[in-house]
Amino acid sequence: MKLLVNANTLSFDVKPNILSIISHYNLNPDKIIVLVNQEIIVKNSYSSFEPSDGSTIDILSIVGGG
Amino acid sequence: MNDLLKIGNEYFKSRLLTGSGKYSCDSIIPEISEVSGSEIITVALRRVDLNSKHKSLMDYIPKHMKLLPNTSGARNALEAVKIARIARASGCGNWVKIEVISDNKYLLPDGYETLKATEILASEGFVVLPYINADLYLGRSLIDAGAAAVMPLGSPIGSNRGIQCKEMIKILIDQINLPVIVDAGIGKPSDAALVMEMGASACLINTAIASSPNPVLMAEAFSNAIDAGRKAFLAGLGTKTEYAVASSPLTGFLHE
Numbered sequence: 245m246k247l248l249v250n251a252n253t254l255s256f257d258v259k260p261n262i263l264s265i266i267s268h269y270n271l272n273p274d275k276i277i278v279l280v281n282q283e284i285i286v287k288n289s290y291s292s293f294e295p296s297d298g299s300t301i302d303i304l305s306i307v308g309g310g
Numbered sequence: 311m312n313d314l315l316k317i318g319n320e321y322f323k324s325r326l327l328t329g330s331g332k333y334s335c336d337s338i339i340p341e342i343s344e345v346s347g348s349e350i351i352t353v354a355l356r357r358v359d360l361n362s363k364h365k366s367l368m369d370y371i372p373k374h375m376k377l378l379p380n381t382s383g384a385r386n387a388l389e390a391v392k393i394a395r396i397a398r399a400s401g402c403g404n405w406v407k408i409e410v411i412s413d414n415k416y417l418l419p420d421g422y423e424t425l426k427a428t429e430i431l432a433s434e435g436f437v438v439l440p441y442i443n444a445d446l447y448l449g450r451s452l453i454d455a456g457a458a459a460v461m462p463l464g465s466p467i468g469s470n471r472g473i474q475c476k477e478m479i480k481i482l483i484d485q486i487n488l489p490v491i492v493d494a495g496i497g498k499p500s501d502a503a504l505v506m507e508m509g510a511s512a513c514l515i516n517t518a519i520a521s522s523p524n525p526v527l528m529a530e531a532f533s534n535a536i537d538a539g540r541k542a543f544l545a546g547l548g549t550k551t552e553y554a555v556a557s558s559p560l561t562g563f564l565h566e
Contacts, residue, residue, distance in 0.1 A: 250357045269358075275366040276358060277400040282392075284399045302357060304396065306367050308336060309354025309380050310329035310467065310494075310516035 245297040262290040265301060277304040313544065315512055317489055318437040318458045324349045326536045327491065329516025330367060338525060339370040346529040350376045352407055352514065355397055378439065380407040387426035394431050406431060407461065408440040417467040421448045425455060432456025441493055444478035449486050459488050461514065465495030468517045472501040483509045499535030506539025507547065
């Protein structure tokens, strides 16, 4: 299956959950925000939420700004 | 002196809001925060760059500081609302600096879209601080819509050009009964002192500190300037006159 993660297409052999996608990028779940198809995913469902094929994933974080 | 800044239902000792952008290294932020005494810091929300190691800004922001997420990148009200909701859901709290900009040359705020976003977010319980052109009618409409303060620009964002909108800011200060926080364009401590002497409630400084060769010393300089300006405002400025008025007695001269 394929997912669009921060505008990059990513292929998976097995259906991933949010936690496995985050782990793929070595990201700390506490330091990021995840949206699937524009909807915010709450942190305690990262290990259970499995995006469907073709979903758009946005991984965001707080950065410096004025 | 018990002179606190009230925004929403919260009180602050410091009238210097700081930004967290443009630092060559985020690790300087704790020191900047300490010397400036700032209690409110702006942050932004962006996609993570998946091709480089992720470093979290939040590791460097002192825990006692109030986060003020901005909606930078929003080109209309709905995009601003979306960013604000994400920021709140991510644990940044319910404060938001609304910034709606579609002009990339001058980065001027879109008042109409900012007003629409303010109406929506204030009704959802956000403490809304809109970044605006210094315009009285817009300021009044924003307050009616539930804004907790207004943040007029001194001059374009990041320009360090100082207080080019002085007269319009003065009118806002006179007519708006909520905090007027001057944001953007403040280039040097004397710019901040100027608006504080005029009665502005606070200043938000980012570029002028971050772009100084010595940001820590500059943060302290801004803190001092804002304190000085505030005290001058509270004390009340002396009268201006066209001609000289002697400070020493005009009697008892030695030649008399």
